[in-house]
Amino acid sequence: MRADAVRTRKQLLDAAAELFAEGGAEVSVAEIAERAGIGKGTVFRHFATKEDLIAAIVGDLLDDLVDAAEKRGSLREFMVYGVGRLADNRALCDVASGSVRHPDVQAGVERLNEAAQRLVDRAETREGVTGRDVVLLMTGVHQAAAPLRDAEPELWRRYLGFLLDGLLDTGSSAPHSRT
Amino acid sequence: MRADAVRTRKQLLDAAAELFAEGGAEVSVAEIAERAGIGKGTVFRHFATKEDLIAAIVGDLLDDLVDAAEKRGSLREFMVYGVGRLADNRALCDVASGSVRHPDVQAGVERLNEAAQRLVDRAETREGVTGRDVVLLMTGVHQAAAPLRDAEPELWRRYLGFLLDGLLDTGSSAPHSRT
DNA sequence: ACCTGAACACCGTTCAAGT
């Protein structure tokens, strides 16, 4: 790849990362090209489709979450971190809502599921809970709180608390029995 | 309104209800017009924007949920019914995901929140839980399970179970304490 | 009064023409 192309590509990725984070996948290719200071057609020289561009940006975000799963001590800490990331990046929300179905993204989610599974293995959860459950439920918590994102930006913490109380096995008492 | 216009409007609403239920808000006006057997322009004679048409369809769905909240005995039953409706109607999902922001829809959600509040008042939940929380959390449960809608269509029941265990106050033991 | 389809401004995508 020629030096000028490397530079163009970086400008494109920087602009896309910023705009997708703020506005989600719905920001137009024209806007991204303008912000990057390049022609609209050039975007498609680097990425065959808009979806491919989104997948490249979102892939990095998912890798960051996998790192977090490996570095954070507990399942609880990971879930707090993960929902927090969902709350501040609209592109990640679009992945969570299933509107991005790119194979690279699916692979990234799969790696995240596996990393979450390793945390579940070391945690005291109710029986049958998998890493995949944890990842899906994180997105559910975020999306429940999302409509009030502006009015109550910390609402997801409360909802995550409810979920964790249903998910974690506290050991001492019998939290999941119904009288 | 002239008799032929009444007929046209009904054809339009029937087609829209069916297609939105299957495909969500993203089905095109052209598709709806074709299914209804009317011209594309005629759609905009009855509804100023596509959003207004969606709001009309979704309003009925929300009214049905309000009815359910009033007729179902318990909070738990209502939540099972509500998430079930979300699972089989894509238009309702689009409301839940916040991609429909029509004032009539917001008003419908508000009425649903109030109906849910009346169920909460009669239920044993943890402190501070509101009807609005219940409605939001129902959408969260659904959206968590949505990516596996085809592979595991009943997954939402399991996730709703997790949530209810965190939400309901079982009385006897101390389910929300952490040791 | 009511319906229609051609026309408009957008979108993602393609590609001939430029460097």
Next chain:
DNA sequence: ACCTGAACACCGTTCAAGT
């Protein structure tokens, strides 16, 4: 090799022309 903007097929929306 790489970049560009005009051109294309879509979309929601408008409106002059028809009944």
